[in-house]
Amino acid sequence: MDYASSILNLLPTGRRSIGVNQLLNKLETYLPPAQVDRIRDAYEFGAEAHEGQKRLSGEPYIAHPVAVAHILADLHMDAPTIVAAILHDVIEDTPTAKDEIAERFGADVAELVDGVSKLDHIQFRSRAEAQAESFRKMLLAMVRDIRVIMVKLADRTHNMRTLGSVPPAKRRTVARETLEIYAPIANRLGIHTVKSELEELGFKALYPGRHRIIEKALKKARGNQKQFVGKIADNVRTALEKAQVKGRVEGREKHLYSIYQKMRRKRAPLTSIVDMFGFRIVVDSIDTCYRALGIVHGLYRPMPGRFKDYIAIPRINGYQSLHTTLFGPNGMPIEVQIRTEDMHRIAESGIAAHWQYKTGEDSSDAGRAYRDRASEWLQHLMEMPHSGNSAEEFMESVKLDLFPDKVYVFTPRGEIRRLPRNATAVDFAYSVHTDIGNHCVAAKVDRRLVPLRTPLRNGQTVEIITAKGATPNPAWVNFVVTAKARAAIRHYLKGLKHGEAVELGKRMLSQALQDVSLVLKKIPEERLQAAAAELNLKTPDELFEKIGLGERLAALVARRLLPADGTHQPEPATQAEPLAIAGTEGMVVSYARCCFPIPNDPIMAYLSSGRGVVIHREACGNLRNYRKQPDKWLTVTWQPNVDRLFNVEVRIDVANRMGVLAAIASNIATTETNIEHVAVDERDGDASTLIFDLQVRDRKHLAHVIKNLRKMPEVLRVTRVIA
Missing domain, CATH: 3.10.20.30 (Beta-grasp domain)
Structure with a gap:
């Protein structure tokens, strides 16, 4: 009786699961008996925790964790990872606590199981937010221990294999998520076997019709090209033997999803994708890889620009091989990969190779490239x-x-x-x-x-x-x-926006306080802190930020800052000075694209929640819509000598003639004005209307531009665009 069978005899009969015997036998080939015994203990614990639970397919729930452990055992993952795979749903789907797992199986296993568990016990505003937060939790756990993602990838692989039991709408959602996230993660970690299976299963579930058509075409091509592929493989083997190069040659069929992706990328029909088959040459050393490359290039003519040396410059995930495309018989493209045995093994298992070497399968450190x-x-x-x-x-x-x-x-x-x-x-x-x-x-x-x-x-x-x-x-x-x-850019901009919002909020509150005869600098810090606390804010700076972003009204906050005893009586004649706009306030002050205000224009400001202050021209047609909310309006004026450029739109009616656009652009350039954008708005037989988006300093600068344009004989009319 082998060790795995003796372990199974220790399990209660009701908890033996189909597949456990095969799993333990598989683990026995590369793990010591004590670690296999630990995994048996995890199975017994998991079977008891999931007792009575069933999957949508009707099978006992414990069959799923065992299947996940099988996938990881094929990659020769270590014992803690296999234990975590068997227990990966107990925190999420049973009353079992993380501490209980840590006490029985160790802190490392508990952290792995917790990293894979979703955040189901927290309330979120939407399913998308819940999914995103669970994903972030998993990836941050993966940063601490990459084995978290190995368990999750195996879990997703088995779920995709059994996706037929899931309702169609959810099936498509899971398939899309698999193709967008989990297959690319497997690719990034170099686990080709898992990546390929996830892509094929995801493609079949998301686009069953497309999958069926390509599969049918590939079967037909397989029948037509079987003899063709065998002949090329024999020719390559003969050429290698003649040059006394030892290596094996494999003909490989391309995956359906990679063919589909190629069709999309090239926008080509299936009939034009002729290279559905490729070849792999596996040799003993790097030197031999380059010798084999020379041999196949001598056998079939290489395509220019289609050679890639991923041995000298590995891919970002550590993958190494020589890739070349050849003109085969009848001009048919032949894709060939050439690699060593180590490269081939690591290309299939990627980061998992690191644990293969740790468990003693290989004394080399070939997995280090993937790990690094x-x-x-x-x-x-x-x-x-x-x-x-x-x-x-x-x-x-x-x-x-x-x-x-x-x-x-x-x-x-x-x-x-x-x-x-x-x-x-x-x-x-x-x-x-x-x-x-x-x-x-x-x-x-x-x-x-x-x-x-x-x-x-x-x-x-x-x-x-x-x-x-x-x-x-x-x-x-x-x-x-x-x-x-x-x-990094978003982080910087958010910090910048915070500082700008605080500064603007102080100015706006100071202006509002003038209406009630108060001065911001003279208000005690305790009163500002109390006002912030009343609005569920932590600090006065947070209060200023909310005001600057338009999320709190300065006038209402000013009233909160009045003394509670009613001793302060504002002077009725007090009138606040308009808020001065310098043009340097940054992202919390924006300029409306409907009327393009520029310095010296009469302006008004509208408080937009989250955006801060939006400046409009007083003549803007959109003001009619905003005047229904008078509490959100702010009196503003321009500071003298504003030093920046502002966008403005100019409409130019011109007579149609050759080169008129170039002539107008040249004229504008002589006034030291930058052209941001130009568009043709209308055109008939004799005239056209051009819309220029210009950058000017102020009204005086704009007037100079318009005056220059009106002197041109081909210009019929120049007007400034206002909503």
Whole structure:
């Protein structure tokens, strides 16, 4: 009797589950008996905890944790991970507490189980928020111990295998989440076997019709090309033997989801995707990889630009192989991967290889590359939560960061930086260090100055130029693609907006206090603190921020600050001075795009909750809608000598002739005016209407521009646009 069978005999008959015998036999091949015994104990504990519970399919619930443990055993994960897999639902679905698991199976197992558990006992505003918070909790637990995500990936894999029992609407939701989050995470961690299965199962559940059509076409192609694939494999084997290169050649069929993705990426019909099969050559050493590459290039002509050396420059997840595409018989493309045995094993199991080596399967440290790159990625995740983003923003940032990497660029010292496709110079700057990103002002690509939003391409050398007083530009958020850059910029802008809102709130409250004959500086700190507490705020600064953001009315707060004993009587003749707008208030003061106010225009201000103060021209047509809320209006005026540029729209009617747009743009440039945008609004046979979005200093500057334009013979009329 083997060890696993002897263990099973110790279990109560009612708690033996189909699959446990196979699991223990599998574990016995690479774990010592004491650890297998610990896993048996976990099974007995889990079976008792889930007693009476059933899955939607009708099978006992304990069958699911055992299946999850099977998946992890195939990856040769360590004993604590297998124990956590068997217990991963007991905190969430049974009365069992985390402390009980820690006491019986150790703190590491308890932390793993807790990391996988969802936040079901907290009330959230929406399902999306609950999902995002649970996801953030899982990823932060993963930062502490990456085995959390291994259990979650195995859990998701088995759930996808049994998705047929789930209602159709939920099935599609789970499938979409799998394709958007869990399969990319498996890819990022290099676990190819799990990633491929999640993609195939997710694709089948989300798009069953498309999956069926491609599967049918692939079966047909398999029949037509079976002889063709075998012939190429034999030719490659013969060429390797002739050159005395030892290696095995495998013909492999491409996954349905990868074919579907290729169809979408190239916007091509299924009939045009001819390379549904590929080949893999596995040899004994790195030197032999390059020899084999030369042999296949001699056998079939390589396609220009389709060779990738992932051995010299591994992918961001540590994957290594040589990739080449060849012109096969009849011009059919042949994709070939060449790698060593170690590379092949690690390419299949990724970060899991680290635990394979820890359990003694291999004395080499080939899993270190995956572990180091995973740790680097997790470090980025660790930085994101401190940016103050909501759970939904955090989740979106991680999704963006999971896109496959496509760009390898170099620092001036020759260090390789791996970035996502479409990454910009700003993404590169933040990948080096957050401080470099925050202070960057320009970039050089291959020694030439380029705009910071320039997308980077493979092989470029990127140099970032910084300045001590420079700060992130809010516009960067619109084009950066890495989660680290996006989180760092948002964190800075939120801090900036807070400071601006506090300062503006003080000015607005000070103005409101003038109406009741009080001065903000003379109000005791205790009274300000009490007023903040009455509004469920912690500090006076938080109160000022709410006022500056338009979420609290300064006039009402001013009344709260009146002495409670009624001794203070405001002077009836007191009239507050208008709030002076300097143009430097930042994001808490914005200028309406409907009327484009500029200095010296008569203006009014509307308090918009969350946005702060929005400045309108007094002649703006939209004021009629806002006047229904007089308590949200604020009297404002321009400070003298405002030093910044403001946007304004100008409508120009012109006679149609060749080059008229260029002539007008040139005329505007002579007045030292920047053109932000231009559009053709109307056009008939003889005339056109052009709308220019210009940047000017004030009304005097605008008048100079308009005067110059009216002197042009092709200009029929110039007017300023007002809503």
